[in-house]
Amino acid sequence: MPFSSLPGLLGRTRKSAVGAAVALMLAALPAQLVAVERTVTDAFGRDVRVGSAERIVTLGPDVTEIAFALGVGDRIVGLDRSSRYPAEAAEKPNVGYRRSLSAEGLLALRPDLIIAAQDIGPPEVVDILKGLSIAVVFVPEDNSLQGIGRKIGLVAATLDRDGEELARSVKADFEAAARMAERVPEAARKKVLFLHGLARLTAAGDGTAADAIIGYAGATNPFDGVNGYKAASEEALLAMAPDTILMLGDGNGGPTPEEVFAVPALRNTPAAANRSLLVLDGPYMLGFGPRTAGAIRDLALALYPEYLAAGE
Numbered sequence: 001m002p003f004s005s006l007p008g009l010l011g012r013t014r015k016s017a018v019g020a021a022v023a024l025m026l027a028a029l030p031a032q033l034v035a036v037e038r039t040v041t042d043a044f045g046r047d048v049r050v051g052s053a054e055r056i057v058t059l060g061p062d063v064t065e066i067a068f069a070l071g072v073g074d075r076i077v078g079l080d081r082s083s084r085y086p087a088e089a090a091e092k093p094n095v096g097y098r099r100s101l102s103a104e105g106l107l108a109l110r111p112d113l114i115i116a117a118q119d120i121g122p123p124e125v126v127d128i129l130k131g132l133s134i135a136v137v138f139v140p141e142d143n144s145l146q147g148i149g150r151k152i153g154l155v156a157a158t159l160d161r162d163g164e165e166l167a168r169s170v171k172a173d174f175e176a177a178a179r180m181a182e183r184v185p186e187a188a189r190k191k192v193l194f195l196h197g198l199a200r201l202t203a204a205g206d207g208t209a210a211d212a213i214i215g216y217a218g219a220t221n222p223f224d225g226v227n228g229y230k231a232a233s234e235e236a237l238l239a240m241a242p243d244t245i246l247m248l249g250d251g252n253g254g255p256t257p258e259e260v261f262a263v264p265a266l267r268n269t270p271a272a273a274n275r276s277l278l279v280l281d282g283p284y285m286l287g288f289g290p291r292t293a294g295a296i297r298d299l300a301l302a303l304y305p306e307y308l309a310a311g312e
Contacts, residue, residue: 037050037051038157038160040154040158042137042138042154043118043138043139043140044118044130044138048136048137049135050137053135055111055113056072056076056111057078057095057109057111057115057116058115059079059080059095059101059116060080060082060116060117061080061083061084061085061283061289062139062288062289063115063117064079064080065086065290065291066152066155066156066163066166067155067159068088068089070156070163071161073086073088076089076092077110078092078093078094078106078111079092079095080095081095081098082282083283085291093109098119098120098121099121100121100122101120102125103125103129111134113134113136114132114135114137115137115139115159116129116136117138117139118140118141119141139154143207143209143211143212143213143288145171145174145175145178148170148171148288148290149170149171151289152166152170153167174296176293177296177297177300178216181308183308184218184304189218190219190243190303190304191219191220191244192214192246192278192303193222193237193242193244193245193246194210194221194223194246194247195232196229196248198255198259198260201231201232201237201266202229203231204221204223205225205228205229205230206227206228207228208228210246210285211223211224213285213286213295216296217299217300218300218303219244219303223240232265233265234265237266237269238269242270242271243270243271244276244277244278244303245269245276245278246277246279247260247278248281249281254279255279257275260277278302280298280299
């Protein structure tokens, strides 16, 4: 090799060595420290710029479960009261009920990223969060398989994680659970009424998570002509003639059939005659997150044990 070629060769060699050293240094850093700043579009159509995030707050059981499933549980510094899964969530600071949040309580955790379900509240706190200089991403409420896929996609993009494997797994599990419920004959399908409480007898109508889970589990909702959660009169309850009452657990072993069917408006329903009451965990049943397939199976098996085996 001519002597005149050596300086160029040495220069290229030094550049390669420096490049390799930098690559090794970056590989040794946690992935979140070298994340490229990106922009995501949230549930309100806002373009939110997100960079590396060391202190994350998640609000909503579906959002929290997705974030843990994507492997960022060690960076979550706070979550809401309904975020109880996985078990590690219990070790995190709790900011209270997701629809009565305090902006001061959230900011006290010094987050650099907040990922929140679209339905958090109150509205004035949502307005404050939208105006913060830190990244706040709202995840759309969507009570469907496609909706869960969109949630996973947005949370994964926000966290700079690959969510495709999780989305594929959740989709396959959900479709299998729905196929199981479809085995119930049409003539055997029950009318299932979801009640949010006994004091005012608030029932779930169209567009609610309860209405969606009832349908996926192979039942019908007799209150489906009403939009959202509305109070149901005694006359309406008698006309609906629900076969089963579905409710959320109160954390104290209730509600019990004795409590529910002692209510005058429910005493003469077919559900009361059969003492047919199902009580499920709220975030599990209504969250529409990674575990929703299990909730569909549990509800379908409880409603139709004579038609469905424990496995698919």
